[in-house]
Amino acid sequence: xxxxxxxxxxxxMEAIATEASGMRGMDRRNFLKGGIAAVAGLSSVxxxxxxxxxxxxxxxxxxxxxxxxxxVVAKPYGDPSEFEDLQRRTVPWLTADAASSIxxxxxxxxxxxxxxxxxxxxxxHGGIPNVNPDQxxxxxHGLVERxxxxxxxDLKRFPTVSEIRFxxxxxxxGMEWRGAQMxxxxxxxxxxxxxxxxxxRLSTLLxxxxxxxxxxxxxxxxxxxxxxSRSIPLEKALDDTIIAWGQNGEALRPEQGYPLxxxxxxxxxxxxxxWLRRLEIGDQPWHHREETSKYTDLMPDGxxxxxxxxxxxNSVVTSPCPENPLQKRGFVEVRGYAWSGRxxxxxxxxxxxxxxxxxxAELDDLVLSKALTQFRFKTQWNGExxxxxxxxxxETGYVQPTLKQLRDERGGWSIYHKNSIHTWNVxxxxxxxxxxxS
Amino acid sequence: xxxxxxxxxxxxALTMSGAVSAGSLGIGSxxxxxxxxxxxxxxxxxxxxxPEGQGSVADGEGLYEAQCASCHGLFGEGAGRWPVLAGGxxxxxxxxxxxxxxxxxxxxxxxxxxxxxxxxxxxxxSLTDDEVYAISAYVLYLNDIVDEDFVATKESFAQVxxxxxxxxxxxxxxxxxxxxxxxxxxxxxxxxxxxxxxxVTPTGHFKEDSGVSANHYGGDEPKAxxxxxxxxxxxxxGKAVYDKACQACHNMGVAGAPKVGDVSAWAARIATGxxxxxxxxxxxxxxxxxxxxxxxxxxxxxxxEVKNAVAYMVESSR
Numbered sequence: 001x002x003x004x005x006x007x008x009x010x011x012x013m014e015a016i017a018t019e020a021s022g023m024r025g026m027d028r029r030n031f032l033k034g035g036i037a038a039v040a041g042l043s044s045v046x047x048x049x050x051x052x053x054x055x056x057x058x059x060x061x062x063x064x065x066x067x068x069x070x071x072v073v074a075k076p077y078g079d080p081s082e083f084e085d086l087q088r089r090t091v092p093w094l095t096a097d098a099a100s101s102i103x104x105x106x107x108x109x110x111x112x113x114x115x116x117x118x119x120x121x122x123x124x125h126g127g128i129p130n131v132n133p134d135q136x137x138x139x140x141h142g143l144v145e146r147x148x149x150x151x152x153x154d155l156k157r158f159p160t161v162s163e164i165r166f167x168x169x170x171x172x173x174g175m176e177w178r179g180a181q182m183x184x185x186x187x188x189x190x191x192x193x194x195x196x197x198x199x200x201r202l203s204t205l206l207x208x209x210x211x212x213x214x215x216x217x218x219x220x221x222x223x224x225x226x227x228x229s230r231s232i233p234l235e236k237a238l239d240d241t242i243i244a245w246g247q248n249g250e251a252l253r254p255e256q257g258y259p260l261x262x263x264x265x266x267x268x269x270x271x272x273x274x275w276l277r278r279l280e281i282g283d284q285p286w287h288h289r290e291e292t293s294k295y296t297d298l299m300p301d302g303x304x305x306x307x308x309x310x311x312x313x314n315s316v317v318t319s320p321c322p323e324n325p326l327q328k329r330g331f332v333e334v335r336g337y338a339w340s341g342r343x344x345x346x347x348x349x350x351x352x353x354x355x356x357x358x359x360x361a362e363l364d365d366l367v368l369s370k371a372l373t374q375f376r377f378k379t380q381w382n383g384e385x386x387x388x389x390x391x392x393x394x395e396t397g398y399v400q401p402t403l404k405q406l407r408d409e410r411g412g413w414s415i416y417h418k419n420s421i422h423t424w425n426v427x428x429x430x431x432x433x434x435x436x437x438s
Numbered sequence: 439x440x441x442x443x444x445x446x447x448x449x450x451a452l453t454m455s456g457a458v459s460a461g462s463l464g465i466g467s468x469x470x471x472x473x474x475x476x477x478x479x480x481x482x483x484x485x486x487x488x489p490e491g492q493g494s495v496a497d498g499e500g501l502y503e504a505q506c507a508s509c510h511g512l513f514g515e516g517a518g519r520w521p522v523l524a525g526g527x528x529x530x531x532x533x534x535x536x537x538x539x540x541x542x543x544x545x546x547x548x549x550x551x552x553x554x555x556x557x558x559x560x561x562x563x564s565l566t567d568d569e570v571y572a573i574s575a576y577v578l579y580l581n582d583i584v585d586e587d588f589v590a591t592k593e594s595f596a597q598v599x600x601x602x603x604x605x606x607x608x609x610x611x612x613x614x615x616x617x618x619x620x621x622x623x624x625x626x627x628x629x630x631x632x633x634x635x636x637x638v639t640p641t642g643h644f645k646e647d648s649g650v651s652a653n654h655y656g657g658d659e660p661k662a663x664x665x666x667x668x669x670x671x672x673x674x675x676g677k678a679v680y681d682k683a684c685q686a687c688h689n690m691g692v693a694g695a696p697k698v699g700d701v702s703a704w705a706a707r708i709a710t711g712x713x714x715x716x717x718x719x720x721x722x723x724x725x726x727x728x729x730x731x732x733x734x735x736x737x738x739x740x741x742x743e744v745k746n747a748v749a750y751m752v753e754s755s756r
Contacts, residue, residue, distance in 0.1 A: 098685075126559075139477055182634065219480055221480070225556065287547070287548055293543050298530060298535055302605060303530075303606070303607060306607070306608065307608055310611070312611065312612065356623055356626055358623065409614050417611075437631055
C-alpha cells in the first residue's frame with residue numbers, strides 16, 4: 001500500500017467524519033466502525049482526501065477558492081462547519097441509564113460567554129419528552145384568586161424579558177470532592193452553560209392569578225416522565241424567576257424544556273424545571289424527592305442541608321486546560337470563566353504557583369449578574385511548570401474558597417455545590433493535568 | 439368608534455401610571471376543577487394530596503418483586519447503579535454513607551409522591567393508588583419503619599415518622615470565608631500535590647454517532663470494533679423505535695427484559711417465532727421474571743413500529 005503521507009490521528013479522524021457525514025444510518029455506523037479499526041492500525045490511508053494538504057497553502061490557490069461555493073438557503077437552518085467538533089460528552093459509568101443521566105458542555109472549546117444551544121449541558125431524570133406546543137398547557141392553581149390555564153400563545157402575550165444567565169447543575173465538580181478524578185475541563189466543570197433566555201417574569205403571572213396572603217411556596221412541575229418537581233419560595237418567584245420559551249434567539253431546545261421552562265437565575269439548575277406544566281401555590285414546601293433524597297448536602301456529622309439553592313461564586317481557567325495544552329513557548333493569554341449565583345463578578349485573580357502569590361486578571365466589558373464572565377491574563381511561558389489557579393470575588397465580597405476550606409467545613413460526601421479554587425498543573429512539555437493541592 | 443378609541447386611550451393611561459390592578463391583563467382561561475384534579479398529583483408531608491385507598495405490606499411484596507426488584511433488588515439493596523432503597527442506618531457520618539429511604543429520607547410522603555409520579559421507571563403514572571400505597575408500605579417495611587401487618591391508608595400513611603427527619607436543616611451558607619490575600623498566601627513546602635486516580639477518567643470517550651474525535655483528549659486509541667452483521671430493512675427502521683421506546687428496559691435488562699445483545703436470553707424467545715414475539719410486544723405479556731407492558735407502555739406506537747423494533751432487537755441478539 002502506498003502511503004501518500006503519514007497523517008496525524010486527529011486529521012485522520014476528521015477525514016473519517018467527513019466521509020461519514022455524507023452517509024446515513026447503518027451504512028454510516030458500519031463505516032465509522034471500519035474507520036475506527038483503521039485508526040487503530042493507521043493502515044487504510046486511501047480514506048484520506050486525495051489532495052495533499054499543502055496544496056491549499058500559500059503560495060498555491062486553495063481548492064475551495066477555485067469553484068463556486070454553496071448558495072443561499074442551501075441550508076435554511078445552518079450547521080457549524082464540518083471541520084468543527086463541538087460536542088457534549090458524558091461519563092458512561094456515572095449513571096445507570098441515558099434517560100436519567102447528564103452530559104457536559106465543552107467549555108474548553110467555547111468562545112465568549114454564550115453557550116450555543118446545541119451544546120448546553122443536559123440533565124434528565126426521565127428523558128426528553130416530545131411536547132407538542134399546541135397541546136401544552138401551564139396550569140397555575142392552589143392558593144390563588146383566579147386559577148388559570150395558559151396556552152403558549154397566551155403566555156407570549158404577557159410583557160416579556162430577555163436576560164443572559166448561567167445555569168449550573170449543583171453536582172458540577174461533584175466527582176472531585178474526594179480527589180482529582182477527571183482529566184478534562186469538560187468533565188470537571190462542564191455542567192455549566194450560559195444563554196440568553198426570553199420569557200415572562202413569574203411575578204407577572206402571579207399578579208395575574210392573585211396569590212392569597214397565606215401563599216408562601218410554589219411547586220413547579222414538569223411534563224417529563226420523571227414529573228420533575230421542586231418547591232420554590234415565593235420570594236425568589238417575586239424576585240427574578242423567568243418562565244421562558246426562548247433561548248439564544250429561538251425557541252427552547254427540547255433538551256432545555258421545549259416549549260416552556262422555569263429559569264431561576266443563579267440557583268441550582270434542578271430548580272429550573274423544564275417542560276413546565278404546572279405551578280401550585282401553597283403555604284409550605286412539598287419536600288419532594290429532588291429536594292430531600294437528592295440535592296441536599298450531607299455534612300460530616302451526618303446531618304444534611306436542604307434548600308441549598310444558590311450556586312456560590314466560582315471560576316476556572318479554560319485555556320490552558322487538559323484539552324488545551326500549551327503548544328508553543330512565548331506569549332500566552334490565559335483565559336477562563338467566573339460566575340456567581342449571588343450577582344456580578346467583581347474581580348478574578350490568577351496564581352501560577354498554587355496559590356502562594358496572586359495577580360489580578362482583566363475582565364471583559366460584559367459583566368452581567370448571574371452570568372458567565374470572561375477573564376483574561378497576558379503572560380509569557382517558557383517551559384516552567386505552573387500550578388495554575390483562578391480565584392473569583394463577587395459583588396457581595398465573597399471570595400471563592402480553597403478546596404481545603406470547603407473540605408474542612410463540609411467533608412467529602414456532600415456531592416453538591418463544590419465551588420473551590422481549581423488547580424491545573426501545566427508541565428514543562430505544555431501538557432496540562434488536573435491536580436489537587438492539600 | 440370615537441367612544442371605543444377613548445376607552446382605549448384611558449386604558450393605556452392607566453397602564454402607564456402603573457395603576458393596573460391584579461389580573462387586569464385578562465390573559466388565559468380559568469383552570470377548571472376537573473383540569474386541576476387530573477394534574478394535581480403532588481403529596482405533602484402533612485398528608486395533603488393523599489387519595490383514598492389502601493395497600494398492605496403483604497400486598498406490596500408481590501407488586502414490589504414484579505415491578506421494582508429488577509432494579510432496586512429483592513431487599514432494596516439495588517442492582518448495578520440503580521438506587522439502593524433500604525439499609526444504611528448509622529452510616530451517614532462515616533466514610534461510606536449510604537443514603538436510603540430508611541437512613542436518609544426525611545418524609546414518607548416523598549415515597550408515595552415519587553413512586554406515583556415517576557415509577558416504575560419505564561412506565562410512570564401507571565400504578566393505581568392502591569398499588570402505590572402497597573409498594574410504599576412494603577419499602578417502609580424493608581426499612582423496618584413499619585411492621586409487617588401495616589396497612590397504608592390516607593390516615594395511617596400521614597402518621598408515619600421517618601427517623602432521619604430531625605437531621606435536616608436549612609442552608610446556612612456562606613459557611614467558609616476566604617480572604618483575598620495577594621502575596622505569600624501559602625507555604626509551598628507544605629503542598630501535597632494529588633493527581634487524578636488512574637483508570638476512571640473517560641479519556642477518549644467516543645459517542646458513536648457524533649462523528650468525530652475518539653482521541654479528543656489524547657487518550658487511548660479506540661479499539662477495532664467487531665464487524666456488524668447486515669440487518670433487514672425492518673430492523674434498521676426499528677432502531678429508532680427501539681431508541682425511543684424500548685431501550686430504557688432492554689438496554690440494561692430492567693423489569694426482567696432481555697438485554698439486547700444477550701444471545702442466550704433471546705435464544706428461547708426467538709425459538710417461539712416472530713409472530714409470538716410480536717404479539718407479546720404489541721399486547722403485553724406477563725413472564726416469569728417480569729412484565730412486558732403492551733407496546734412498552736407507549737401506546738402511540740403503531741403495530742408495525744413495534745414489529746420493527748422487535749426485528750431490531752432480535753437481529754441484534756443472535
